[in-house]
Amino acid sequence: MTNLSKQEALVQYAAQIGDNGLIIGHRMSEWCFRAPSIEMEMALMNCALDLIGQARELYTYAAKLDGTGKTEDDFAYLRDEKDFRNLLLAEVPNGDWGDTIVRLFFMSAYNKLFFTALTKSTDEELAAIGAKSLKEVTYHLRFSSEWLIRLGDGTDESHERVQKSINDLWAYTGELFTMTDGEKMLLEEGIAVDTAALKPEWDQIVTDVLTQATLSRPENKWAHKGGKAEGIHTESFGYIIADMQFMQRRYPGCSW
Amino acid sequence: MSSAATNFDPDVIWSLLEEVKDPEIPVLSIVDLGIARAVQDTADGQLEVVISPTYSGCPAMYMLEEQIRETLINHGYPDPVITTQLSPAWTTDWMTEAGRKKLTAYGIAPPEKTTSNKSVLFGGQKKIACPKCASTNSEQISEFGSTACKALYRCLDCREPFDYFKCI
Numbered sequence: 001m002t003n004l005s006k007q008e009a010l011v012q013y014a015a016q017i018g019d020n021g022l023i024i025g026h027r028m029s030e031w032c033f034r035a036p037s038i039e040m041e042m043a044l045m046n047c048a049l050d051l052i053g054q055a056r057e058l059y060t061y062a063a064k065l066d067g068t069g070k071t072e073d074d075f076a077y078l079r080d081e082k083d084f085r086n087l088l089l090a091e092v093p094n095g096d097w098g099d100t101i102v103r104l105f106f107m108s109a110y111n112k113l114f115f116t117a118l119t120k121s122t123d124e125e126l127a128a129i130g131a132k133s134l135k136e137v138t139y140h141l142r143f144s145s146e147w148l149i150r151l152g153d154g155t156d157e158s159h160e161r162v163q164k165s166i167n168d169l170w171a172y173t174g175e176l177f178t179m180t181d182g183e184k185m186l187l188e189e190g191i192a193v194d195t196a197a198l199k200p201e202w203d204q205i206v207t208d209v210l211t212q213a214t215l216s217r218p219e220n221k222w223a224h225k226g227g228k229a230e231g232i233h234t235e236s237f238g239y240i241i242a243d244m245q246f247m248q249r250r251y252p253g254c255s256w
Numbered sequence: 257m258s259s260a261a262t263n264f265d266p267d268v269i270w271s272l273l274e275e276v277k278d279p280e281i282p283v284l285s286i287v288d289l290g291i292a293r294a295v296q297d298t299a300d301g302q303l304e305v306v307i308s309p310t311y312s313g314c315p316a317m318y319m320l321e322e323q324i325r326e327t328l329i330n331h332g333y334p335d336p337v338i339t340t341q342l343s344p345a346w347t348t349d350w351m352t353e354a355g356r357k358k359l360t361a362y363g364i365a366p367p368e369k370t371t372s373n374k375s376v377l378f379g380g381q382k383k384i385a386c387p388k389c390a391s392t393n394s395e396q397i398s399e400f401g402s403t404a405c406k407a408l409y410r411c412l413d414c415r416e417p418f419d420y421f422k423c424i
Contacts, residue, residue, distance in 0.1 A: 039398035039408070046400040053313025057342065128343030132312055135345060135424045143399055 009182035011065045018058030019086035025051035050136040057129050077248035082231040088224050089172040091237050098162035102169050105144035109205045110176045111137035113198040122190035145209045152213025167218050174223020269295045276323045279316050280403050283362045290350025304337040308346040311404040348423050360387045367423040384420050386411035
């Protein structure tokens with residue numbers, strides 16, 4: 001069992017939900033000026049903005065609970081790799097357009113169920129952030145579902161490539177439904193979401209869309225884990241924070 | 257400063273808030289948009305304006321907050337408190353009727369009233385009336401537009417592309 005206090009667990013919980021948004025949002029922002037068409041670029045940047053905005057709300061709340069005078073920026077710019085507790089799915093590299101769409105689709109299906117459940121949290125601030133975020137991630141799910149269907153049910157090449165994206169990223173989906181000790185503690189208080197319980201509905205959404213997309217669903221085998229529970233990341237994570245944190249590390253306290 | 261309730265007239269404050277425009281859609285004030293939620297006293301008797309963000313990442317929110325502060329200070333309210341409220345989440349249903357008319361006149365199709373169609377997939381493409389010629393023979397070009405709150409449409413009769421203020 002965890003030896004965190006309830007307050008420490010809550011700070012970590014708010015921050016870890018924020019980490020998912022910041023990291024996948026940062027990844028998507030890497031498409032800026034590189035997307036295949038301007039409409040696709042605007043869509044990704046809009047989604048990224050929503051996700052980073054959600055992260056800001058969550059970090060601001062975590063900073064307030066922390067009570068040592070930190071701000072949202074401390075969470076984004078001054079923590080080290082091990083302190084980030086995002087799902088590994090959020091950090092995998094962009095790959096091609098299909099990889100980016102599949103990653104967003106898996107994450108958005110999860111986010112939609114997660115934030116729906118978070119609106120019922122006994123923590124009022126988390127419930128409010130959940131309600132706000134839910135509207136946004138619902139849009140992301142629609143956008144990524146439509147693209148997945150277009151690619152899967154498109155040409156032979158798009159079908160084959162997006163099927164490969166699904167197969168490659170599938171091993172990152174198992175972590176979505178794991179629970180940390182801190183989460184289990186907060187679940188008893190009615191604060192945290194029971195992520196394990198989201199799996200049947202997530203499976204249903206994924207199966208429905210994959211069927212429409214004429215794609216097949218991989219079997220559940222071995223799953224990557226460790227980002228959320230221990231802050232053990234994939235190889236590419238260090239490069240993300242090197243890019244993201246450079247300015248604050250080089251010029252501490254710099255502001256616009 | 258006296259702690260007596262209201263050393264301000266809420267109607268005057270509301271009319272000052274009408275002067276604060278959205279930087280991306282300068283015909284709309286924060287009152288038209290339903291961003292300004294309440295004008296009230298804090299426990300210490302300070303003037304407090306409560307606002308709700310449209311989207312979590314809306315980059316205009318900080319600027320709006322500064323504009324509200326500046327407007328109030330310039331009109332003799334030296335120390336206003338601006339509070340951001342997330343719940344209930346902002347919805348396009350809060351946009352005023354006057355705001356919707358101004359939006360159309362500006363060339364942006366106003367949001368539909370809350371859609372009953374919350375389905376995940378292909379959420380039933382809506383027929384949006386063209387703000388130029390009012391034809392509903394339109395199609396969506398891009399679900400995401402120049403700002404988080406807009407989508408891009410095209411009128412199939414007058415052939416003009418136009419922004420649609422998304423319903424959320």
